[in-house]
Amino acid sequence: MIPLDNTEIWLKRLDDETFAKILTENEKEKWDQISLDEKGNLLTAMFEKPIHDFGMMYRWYYRNKWSEAMHMTGKQAPVRVLEMASGGDDTIPRTLSATFNHPQTTYVTANSNKALTAQFREYTRDIPIGIEIIEDNGIRIEDYSPNDAFDMVAHQHSVNDMIYDIICRKNGLDTVNTPWFDMYPTQHDGVSQQRI
Numbered sequence: 001m002i003p004l005d006n007t008e009i010w011l012k013r014l015d016d017e018t019f020a021k022i023l024t025e026n027e028k029e030k031w032d033q034i035s036l037d038e039k040g041n042l043l044t045a046m047f048e049k050p051i052h053d054f055g056m057m058y059r060w061y062y063r064n065k066w067s068e069a070m071h072m073t074g075k076q077a078p079v080r081v082l083e084m085a086s087g088g089d090d091t092i093p094r095t096l097s098a099t100f101n102h103p104q105t106t107y108v109t110a111n112s113n114k115a116l117t118a119q120f121r122e123y124t125r126d127i128p129i130g131i132e133i134i135e136d137n138g139i140r141i142e143d144y145s146p147n148d149a150f151d152m153v154a155h156q157h158s159v160n161d162m163i164y165d166i167i168c169r170k171n172g173l174d175t176v177n178t179p180w181f182d183m184y185p186t187q188h189d190g191v192s193q194q195r196i
């Protein structure tokens with residue numbers, strides 16, 4: 001299996017305080033409780049099988065990776081970011097806030113599933129930048145925002161989410177009102193609770 005990223009480079013960053021700045025105060029306390037050896041094991045395991053949830057390591061790595069990507073655009077604060085299909089995940093707005101901290105830095109997501117939008121609101125409540133949620137299909141983004149409204153567009157594996165949404169709708173599922181993960185196949189037999 002090809003690792004997700006360069007293990008050698010990221011292992012060196014594990015005890016570099018610069019990279020811990022991407023965590024909130026509470027998260028930093030938890031991060032400091034994990035030994036360097038354990039961090040190394042988690043990182044290596046995550047790079048080999050990124051599909052599992054690696055808790056604090058997931059947050060530390062993905063936020064730093066996104067921050068690196070945001071810096072590579074060459075933009076300076078304030079920055080306006082659109083994320084397609086955020087679901088309930090706060091990685092992009094949290095990274096944006098830490099990377100381009102500015103009163104006019106803004107984040108917009110187009111996210112249609114109601115339960116995940118509610119979760120997103122809850123998870124992002126403390127993030128000190130302007131956050132707007134467009135509760136509609138991202139295909140209609142132009143109805144809400146002018147052409148030059150964003151400096152960056154972020155897709156965190158959301159292309160697969162958008163394709164999944166299309167397949168579910170074609171099979172008669174209500175992807176707005178059904179809890180999103182109820183539409184996934186179950187792990188043991190590959191059969192969805194609601195078949196698609």
Ligand SMILES: C[S@@+](CC[C@H](N)C(=O)[O-])C[C@H]1O[C@@H](n2cnc3c(N)ncnc32)[C@H](O)[C@@H]1O
Nearest residue numbers: 085087089111112113116137138156161162165
């Ligand atoms: C699993 S979550 C997204 C996870 C997120 N991309 C991440 O990185 O963790 C799936 C979300 O994609 C949203 N979604 C899928 N297709 C969409 C579309 N065309 N417009 C808006 N939201 C969409 C669903 O509403 C749902 O909230």
